[in-house]
Amino acid sequence: MLSNTNSELRVPGELGMQDFYPANFPDDVPTINLEKISLCKLLNGDKAEAERVFNICTTTGFFYLDLLDHATGRQAWSSACSIRQLGEDRLNHTPKEEKLLYKPSGGVSVFDRGYIVRPAAEAGHPDEREFFNIPQSEFFGTKTEGGGLPPWLSQDAASFKKLLKSGNTIACTVMSVLEKELQLPARSLTKLHRLNDDSGDFVRVLRYAGASNDDGDGPVGMPAHKDAQSVAILFTWLGGLQIPDPSAEIHDLNVKSDDWRWVRPEPGYAVVNLGDAMEIFTNQVLKSGIHRVIKAPGQQRPYDRYSVLVATRPENHCLMKALESPLIPVREQRGEIMTSLAWGHSLINGIRKREAEATANCKSVVTNA
Secondary structure, X not given: OOXXXXXXXXXXXXXXXXXXXXXXXXXXXXXXXXXXXXXXXXXXXXHHHHHHHHHHHOOOOEEEEXXXXXXXXXXXXHHHHHHHHHHHHHHHHOOHHHHOOOOOOOOOOOOOOEEEEEXXXXXXXXXXXXXXXXXXXXXXXXXXXXXXXXXXXXXXXXXXXXHHHHHHHXXXXXHHHHHHHOOOOOXXXXXXXXXXXXXXXXXXXXXXXXXXXXXXXXXXXXXXXXXXXXXXXXXXXOOOEEEEOOOOOOEOOEOOHHHEEEXXXXXXXXXXXXXXXXXXXXXXXXXXXXXXXXXXXXXXXXXXXXXXXXXXXXXXXXXXXXXXXXXXXXXXXXXXXXXXXXXXXXXXXXXXXXXHHHHHHHHHHHHHO
């Protein structure tokens, strides 16, 4: 359980969240000290806080966002905690056959809808990772693919809708700050991310299976990647997320094992990072953060890890190209300019390929052991 620290005091007691923290995060693993940003200050136009966000987003692209210092953030935090709790219940008590009936979108989807499971490499182990996605189109926009939420999730529709709405508000708050810092015309970014425009936005609930101490790292829950999004807002209560040390040399997503750093979960904070869309819109002035997910560390290791992710993407027909600003360098356009929808498809196809390669490598290790 949480130790008697300032972190414990930030846990809203009425949410019954002590069960979210079954063991303390260890003190003997290499962590990264992400900066803590105040949502209240961003919403109130604090210039110093805006400059901090811009500096972060032009370097690592990751920061903690304090959600308990403003009503908008408290609503998001409360919704995410409720969804984490109901997600654990639905994933554990819904038959797998029924979960599999909630299908992802057809073709090379952008992982915005449906139930997906990734089995463990070794036979007899529980499923390594499973998650379900609730798409923005379920509540906002002009269409819903696939016939709505399945029975095992439909009773929770109001909770998902509420988190999508507050998540969009938070993401657009961050983008509004970045617009000003980049000397872009007002709403250059936010108008591409309106809640009621068709997009690939989603809420995702993930479960990573716990492991015994003698299992090694096991299959990487999510190999090194960047997000096919504009802004990602992650709520997590156990360790598992890692990002590279800022001084690490990285080539094509290849990070040395010694250069990974743990991101410590902080009660009342979301972990916010930019995705590849922001690099495209700014010709890489803003940075999309590389990260991965592995087994939780230390005493947290045996426990299943649940996370809730709110993803914000550009509206489907938006053209993925750089915006014009004195602070955005002009570069020759290479290849076809894709819509946001086509671009998302292409990126997720690449992620799927890397996941398959990582799983194959893990199976090879097990076979040769």
